[in-house]
Amino acid sequence: MPTEFKSKISEPIPITLLSGFLGSGKTTLLEHILTSSHGLKIAVIINDVSQLNIDAALVQGHKVTKKEEKLISLQNGCICCTLRGDLLEELVNLAKAGKFQYIIVESTGISEPMQVAETFTTAFSETLLQSQPNLLQHEEKVLRDIIDLGGLNSLTKLDTCVTVVDAINFLSNIETTNFLIDRYGDHGSGEKERTITDLLVDQIEFADVIIINKISAIKKKNQLKIENIIRSLNPVAKLLKTNYSKVDVKEVVNTKLFDYEKATTSAGWLQSLNEMEIREGFGSKNGSSLTPKPETEEYGINNFIYRSRKPFHPERLYNMIRDKFVVIERTGIEEEEEEEEEESTEDELTESEDECDMPELTEKQYLSNKRNSAFAGVLRSKGFLWLASRYIIRGEWSSAGSMLTFNGGIPWFAVTGVPLFVGQAAKLIERDMQGKHGDRRNEIVFIGINLDKHALTEVLDSCLVTDKEFKEMEEIIEKEKNLLKIEKILKNVFLDGFETWIKFDEEEDSLEDTEVDTGRVDTA
Ligand SMILES: Nc1nc2c(ncn2[C@@H]2O[C@H](COP(=O)(O)OP(=O)(O)OP(=O)(O)O)[C@@H](O)[C@H]2O)c(=O)[nH]1
Incomplete structure (x- = not known):
């Protein structure tokens, strides 16, 4: 056993x-x-498919990271293919650090x-080592050490594989083809293109725990249908x-439910190692490397980042997305809980809080409108947005199906300054700071199939403020130095039907003399 590891590692980290x-x-x-009381020193690895580390930023923004926790962000690829080696390296580093229990x-x-689980095998490290011409010295050393130890499994071990299922979109995603027949039927047609359905099925089949989430947004009848499909795919999870x-955190952490022996006998186990091809990835600092076919190619999924340094006109944006x-x-946790208790009985998707005069549409109409718009093919989008009527808090945009x-997130860093707790991430935040509006911007990643980047850009650009409106806005900002005053004036200038994100002080008059002080701003 390599002496470097021997002294630090007693039990593999689950x-x-x-x-x-x-x-x-x-x-x-x-x-x-x-945010639950788990009593563990947890390290977290977050993998985002695009260049934007939205998920890491959200976790960091929503929750004050405690000192004993560590957050690692792996971006622009997937830990089951292009970033497989990077995942392995991070896990070894965490095990070596000896500071984390989970x-x-x-x-x-x-x-x-x-494919992520296969990273734990000796076979995976051996394959990387043997077939990788461009490994850096430290990468090669990591792999040799792991092989000597008998695989990553002796440093860290899979404890629980959890798959979260989106109850709202599951049926439309999984029923894009007659999936059971497609998958198990005897067509004799040989190799087939893999579909989103295949991916969903793989995720369900490999799970120890399956969470059907967003449950109160769908009808009872559909809940049963989803349960039946999931049960037929994975009767034991x-x-x-x-x-x-x-x-309950105990259901997903330290359950010891993952059965390594069972996994190794699953159909397709280690198959990806035989299907590896030269691509960019771990070891790619000097060129290309060996990875299995990325899902982006396998399922035709691509992503695109929309960016702008001009804000959206709230009314224009809302009118564009609402149908x-x-x-x-x-807007707040109390509302969220109320929302959860309400069970859906209507035909429409019931979680819409659209209180405008436009008639509510049926799910079919929404889907058809989306399909016939620039958003056709968008499976997921997420990011930050800047509304012309709001200068303090950044908006968070998140679509799934x-x-x-x-919702309103944390204040822009231009308001708070770069906080200390973000450590290395501070550099990234500094990079986002540009000109007089700092990090205020629109940055939304769209993930989907055959996305029409030009159409998306065009439609989103059409919702931005015009040059004239932007000038007017900047004049207000320059004239009024007080952030709260600026926010109030902008709200009157730009018609904004979105929920309030800031609770202003009751005594409005007291704003008159207030210096910029974000301590007085309560986010709703
Ligand atoms: N209505 C409803 N929305 C939910 C529920 N749970 C999560 N969401 C929303 O669904 C969206 C996606 O949630 P995330 O937790 O970011 O999903 P994710 O699986 O991490 O997304 P990716 O990392 O992009 O794959 C967010 O806007 C959430 O607020 C729920 O129970 N009901």
């Missing part, structure tokens, strides 16, 4: 692997686990849990039903 399709509720579950890995919504991924998505606005959630 790991919970969070999987589940795009937007199903993995980050919500992670936040729930981290690790939670949140994979991307398009990752295949079986523990099945839980939740809203906002609220589970394509069921818009949910989350037909649902689009909007």
Whole structure:
């Protein structure tokens, strides 16, 4: 055993692997686990499919990271293919550090849990080592050490594989083809293109615990249908039903449910090692490397980041999205809980809080409008947005299928300054700071199939403020130095039907002399 590891490692560190399709509720579950009293020193690895580390930023923003926790972000790829080696390296580093009792890995919504699990085998390290011409010295050393130890399994071990299922979008995603026949039927047609259905099925089949999330947003009849499909695919996994991924943490952490022996006898185990091809990945600092076919190619999924340094006009933005998505606005925890208790009985998706005069649409109409718009093919989108009427708090945009959630997040860093707790991330925040409006910007990643980037850019650009409006806005900002005053004036200038994100002080007059002081701003 390499002496470097010997002294530090007694027991392998258990790991919970969070999987589940795009937007199903993995980050919500992670936040729930981290904010529950678990009594463990947890390290978290968050994997985002795009260049933007939205999930890591959300976890960091929503929850004050405690000192004993560590958050590692792996971006722009997937830990089951292109970032497999990077995951392995991070896990070895965490084991070597000897500071953590538990690790939670949140994979991307398009990752295949079986391929992540294969990273723990000696065969995987051997394959990387043998077939990798461009490894750096430290990468090679890591792999040799792991092989000597008998695989990553002796440093860290999978404890629980959790798959989160999005109850709202599951049926439409899984029934895009007659999946059971397609998958198990005898067509004799040989190799088939893998579909989203295949991916969902893989995620369900490989799970020890399956969480059917967003349960109160669907009808009882559909709940039963989803349960039956899941049961037929994986009769042994523990099945839980939740809203906002609220589970008893004991159900997903330290359960010891993952059965390594069983996994190694599953159909397809280690198959990906034989299908590896030269691509960019671990060891790619000097060129290309060996990885299995990424889902982006396998399922035709691509992503695109919309960016702008001009704010959205709130009314224009709302009018554009309102007939394509069921818009949910989350403004506070009390409201969220009330929402959860309400059970859906209507034909419409019931979580819409659209209180405008426009008639509510049926789910079919929303889907059809979305399909016939620039948003066709968008499976998931998430990011930050800047509304012209709001200068203090950043908006969070998050869509999964037909649902689009909007809420106020933390204040822009231009307001608070770069906080100390973000450590290395401070550099990234500094990079986002530009010109007089600092980090205020729109930055939304769209993930989907055959996305029309030009159409999306065009439609989103058309919702931005015009040059004239932007000038007017900047004049207000320059004239009024007080942030709260600026916010109030902007709210009157730009018609804004979104929920309030800031509770202003009752005594409005007292604002007159207030210096910029974010301590007086309560986010709703
Ligand atoms: N209506 C409703 N929305 C939910 C529920 N749980 C999560 N959401 C919302 O669904 C969206 C996606 O949730 P996330 O936790 O970010 O999903 P994810 O699986 O981490 O997403 P990716 O990492 O992009 O795959 C967010 O807008 C959540 O607020 C729920 O129970 N009901």
